Amino acid sequence: xxxxxxxxxxxxxxxxxxxxxxxxxxxxxxxxxxxxxxxxxxxxxxxxxxxxxxxxxxxxxxxxxxxxxxxxxxxxxxxxxxxxxxxxxxxxxxxxxxxxxxxxxxxxxxxxxxxxxxxxxxxxxxxxxxxxxxxxxxxxxxxxxxxxxxxxxxxxxxxxxxxxxxxxxxxxxxxxxxxxxxxxxxxxxxxxxxxxxxxxxxxxxxxxxxxxxxxxxxxxxxxxxxxxxxxxxxxxxxxxxxxxxxxxxxxxxxxxxxxxxxxxxxxxxxxxxxxxxxxxxxxxxxxxxxxxxxxxxxxxxxxxxxxxxxxxxxxxxxxxxxxxxxxxxxxxxxxxxxxxxxxxxxxxxxxxxxxxxxxxxxxxxxxxxxxxxxxxxxxxxxxxxxxxxxx
Ligand SMILES: Nc1nc2c(ncn2[C@@H]2O[C@H](COP(=O)(O)OP(=O)(O)OP(=O)(O)O)[C@@H](O)[C@H]2O)c(=O)[nH]1
Numbered sequence: 001x002x003x004x005x006x007x008x009x010x011x012x013x014x015x016x017x018x019x020x021x022x023x024x025x026x027x028x029x030x031x032x033x034x035x036x037x038x039x040x041x042x043x044x045x046x047x048x049x050x051x052x053x054x055x056x057x058x059x060x061x062x063x064x065x066x067x068x069x070x071x072x073x074x075x076x077x078x079x080x081x082x083x084x085x086x087x088x089x090x091x092x093x094x095x096x097x098x099x100x101x102x103x104x105x106x107x108x109x110x111x112x113x114x115x116x117x118x119x120x121x122x123x124x125x126x127x128x129x130x131x132x133x134x135x136x137x138x139x140x141x142x143x144x145x146x147x148x149x150x151x152x153x154x155x156x157x158x159x160x161x162x163x164x165x166x167x168x169x170x171x172x173x174x175x176x177x178x179x180x181x182x183x184x185x186x187x188x189x190x191x192x193x194x195x196x197x198x199x200x201x202x203x204x205x206x207x208x209x210x211x212x213x214x215x216x217x218x219x220x221x222x223x224x225x226x227x228x229x230x231x232x233x234x235x236x237x238x239x240x241x242x243x244x245x246x247x248x249x250x251x252x253x254x255x256x257x258x259x260x261x262x263x264x265x266x267x268x269x270x271x272x273x274x275x276x277x278x279x280x281x282x283x284x285x286x287x288x289x290x291x292x293x294x295x296x297x298x299x300x301x302x303x304x305x306x307x308x309x310x311x312x313x314x315x316x317x318x319x320x321x322x323x324x325x326x327x328x329x330x331x332x333x334x335x336x337x338x339x340x341x342x343x344x345x346x347x348x349x350x351x352x353x354x355x356x357x358x359x360x361x362x363x364x365x366x367x368x369x370x371x372x373x374x375x376x377x378x379x380x381x382x383x384x385x386x387x388x389x390x391x
Contacts, residue, residue, distance in 0.1 A: 053095065054104045054130030054228040059152055061145050062087065062111030064135040065170045065212065070094070070108050072212040073221050073258055079212040087111070096258075104130065104228060126159040130228045133166045138183050138209075139174050146187065150194045157203050165205045166224050167191065173211035180209050215259075215275045222260045231358050235263035238358075242351045246344045247337035249316075252277055252330045253323065256285060256302055262327070277330040280318055284308045284328075302328075311335070319344070323352055324359070 058066040068082035074096055088110040095105055107125070114120070126132075134152060136145040153165050169187055172180050188207050195203050208220035226232055235253060243251050243265050250273060253263045259278045284306065292301035306322040317338045319331045329348070338344070 055125075055128050056104055056106050056131045056133060056224065056228075057125070057129055058106060058108045058133050058135065060111060060135030060168075060170075061137065061140075061148060064111065064137040064140075064145070066108055066111070066135050067092075068212050069133075069135065069168070069170070069210075069217055069221075070106055073217060073260070074106070076257075082212060104225065122155060123159050126156045126163065129156070129160060129163050131164040131166055131224050132156055133168055133224060135168045135170050136187060137171050138169045138180075138187075139171045142187060146190050146194065149191060150198070153195070153203060153205070154198060154200060157200065164224070164227050165203065166220075167205050167207045168210045168217075168220060169207060170210050172209045172216070173213040184209055215271070215278055218259045218278060219269075219271065219274055221258075222262070225260050226262060229262060231362070232263055234358055235355075236266055238351055238354050239263060239265040242347055243331070246331075246333075246347045247340065248331045248333045248344070250332040254281060254328050254330055255326055256281055256328050257326065273332060276312075276318065276332075280308065280310060280320055280330060281328065283310075284320060321348060323355060327355075 058070060060066055065082075067085050067088050068077075068079070071077035071082060071085065072079055074094070088108055090110065092108045093105055094108070096103070132152070134149050136142050136149065149167065156163050156165075167187070169184055172183070175183065184207060188205075191205055192201070195201055195205075206223075208216070208223070210217045210220045229235070239251050239253065243249070250267060250269075251265050252261045252274075254261050254277060259281055261274070261277070285302065288301035288306065294301045302322065302325070304322055306320075306328070308318075308320040310318040312318065315335045317333055317335055319333065319338070321329050323329050329351075331344075333344075
């Protein structure tokens, strides 16, 4: 996945598929109201181009672990290195675009920000938001975090009831299993009671137990991202058809860099299977990085030929194959069924073609949107004597 800091914000069009809306005026208003923003991190010079990306906000009290989550998941930072992260004092916006399917912006908020300062245009922020992740430090007293969560969620809901509210009960690595469950139950109950007391029980909060020291943070992020992929039901369907015709037990579609799985078939996911997939991707990428040649476009040593087969000691076979330049399919199947590898490969070929068609539709939608935007701009510049042309 390519992660980059961007200076140009995304488009202003209403996205029929995603239902998000960005607007240049709004962005500029926000920019003006947030004096601490760095150019190049939050430069809102021109937003009327390109694709609208769903926005994921990372919020929570200071030192709850927001920046660490972002660095570990999207920058491959080792968890121990996060000990040396400095406190964030500006909103950091980052574009994560690895494919048409996994493409969004992450906004990391400083913990100490006065979120409801009148100069801070929170309405604009929430209006274009797809998911709000609220991080609660489970190793700390969470009373203040809960009241902050309540305030944030209720304000955000008023502006945009379509936001997915995701609560990460974070840093659970220090807790025993019983303790984890107890904490989750307590936090969940208090948060929901607070909403019920305010007559807002219709607001749905999803809870996840997370830690950067294991795979739980990747799994939680996968679920958050999946909710923002409008093609998810189609992808799931394609995977169901693929596995039922190939004698495969479980299949995941992974983003190879972040190890976020963007879709899986409809059978339940267990953590161990997910962890094995992550380990397999690490092995493939690490070996390729050492001995392979990096693709000039993506910078990744991962291409059409990339594949791996691992025979586990319990008669299960893991099979990884490249789907697109950023995506890989990882499957689990019995050894006996792997004897029909020709059939699996043929079905995989059909699956890949179907995925390509889904991609093409999305690309067409984006191109049409771009055309429409350009037309609107040329009309605007004509009426203003050519002075308004942003280019
Ligand atoms: N044990 C443990 N520590 C964590 C975890 N995630 C983050 N931390 C630690 O928590 C501390 C604070 O992390 P940050 O990512 O800087 O927190 P933040 O929320 O971005 O803080 P601000 O920028 O001040 O808002 C760091 O020392 C991290 O190493 C985790 O899952 N487990």
